[in-house]
Amino acid sequence: MDKQQLHDCHNRIKPFIHNTPVLTSRLIDKISGAHLFFKCENFQRMGAFKMRGAANAIMQLTDKEKQNGVVTHSSGNFAQALSLSAQSLGVKAYIVMPSSAPNVKKEAVKGYGGMLIECEPNLKAREFASQQIVQKHGATFIHPSNDDQVILGQGTACKELLEAHPELDHVVTPVGGGGLIAGTALSALYYGKNCTTIGGEPMEVDDAFRSLKSGKIESNTTTNTIADGLKTQLGDRNFPIIQEHVEEIIRVEEEEIVSAMQIIWGRLKIVCEPSSAVALAAVLKAKEKFAGKKVGIIISGGNVDLGNLPF
Structure with a gap:
């Protein structure tokens, strides 16, 4: 999938999507030790990047x-x-x-x-x-994540982010089925300036982390995570892109997801779902890696069951 395909895809879908806002927070920058730029796909139509x-x-x-x-x-x-x-x-x-x-x-x-x-x-x-x-x-x-046209579409969120902030060093996304991180990695490659893509994944469903280590698509035996959007596994269309273009995947514990979610709700004043908070949790977990860097974070969605919050 090349740059022209990504460009054409974005132009095609523009009438049907929002170019979502990018938020910053000096307080979260202080907590993380990095300069964070939150691409808020919780404000996308239907409430998520998908x-x-x-x-x-x-x-x-x-x-x-x-x-x-x-x-x-x-x-x-x-x-x-x-x-x-x-x-x-x-x-x-x-x-x-x-x-x-x-x-x-x-x-x-x-x-x-x-x-x-x-x-x-x-x-x-x-x-x-x-x-x-x-x-x-x-x-x-149409597969939710293992489809070339879906992957290209998901990549447009990072394309918009990099068009607004071309100087980013890293972009971090949650990893579930792999469509978002694969599309993001393509956008970082074509529109970034030495911008690397990093994934955040719950320790309880760390199939993508293990897949990168083993070189083949791994499965999860349990799915005991509050990040309900990340229980799916990688596919044969997105895994090769992830293998080639994703620098690493950082695993986070459940309490780290909850803590990151509270920071987003409390400091950015926006609603995000647990799956979205995994990306910030990864940055906070690996502070030394991101220290002083400009980091894009894709807030993947805001479809929360308000009667069933983890805090």
Whole structure:
């Protein structure tokens, strides 16, 4: 995926997305010892960066494919993103969600016009339900993170950040399915000036950290983390990009995620979800690495269940 493709993708999706604000905080800079620039994708349409990739993926379909609709499986944010993107583009969206997904996310999918199909909370059940819809309706399956068009779309958040702040030394993102960090790494490569991409990942679901070490895609045996958006694993489209262009992945403990989330809520005065706080938690964990550096942080989303906060 080259610079021209990223450029074209951004121009294509601009009518359907927000160029989200970048916030700074002298107090958080003091706490971290670095100069931090928070790209606030919690202010994106539907509340997360995933709107970018979803819009791009649908826009790249043929007219015939658009007529038959799209399908995905997701625990939350991509479900909402595909629903809203499809609604904006006049396309039908079938959304497979695990029964354990937060109610607030299920209701949002319905509110955005998505056809909700619930399944057992495991990957096998999700994939089976998705395949049934593909066979029955001829819908095109769009993966939340392991799809070239999705990866390009997610990369546009970092592209906007670097266009506003070209001097960044690092950009840090949370790592779940790998779409955001892969897209970010491409943008850092094409639009940064010696800007490296670093991931933050919960210790409880450290499959990406282990995958970089072993050279093959690893899985998690447990998913015991408050960062519910980061329980998915890397795919064969994004993993090679991550291997080549991501400098490292920093693992954080659950209490470090909660602490970072409190700092964002308390100091930036914005709502972010636990998954988003993982990037700041990584910077605070590795202070010596980031000391004095200019660091972009992608606040990936703000879709929180307000009745179930970790603090």
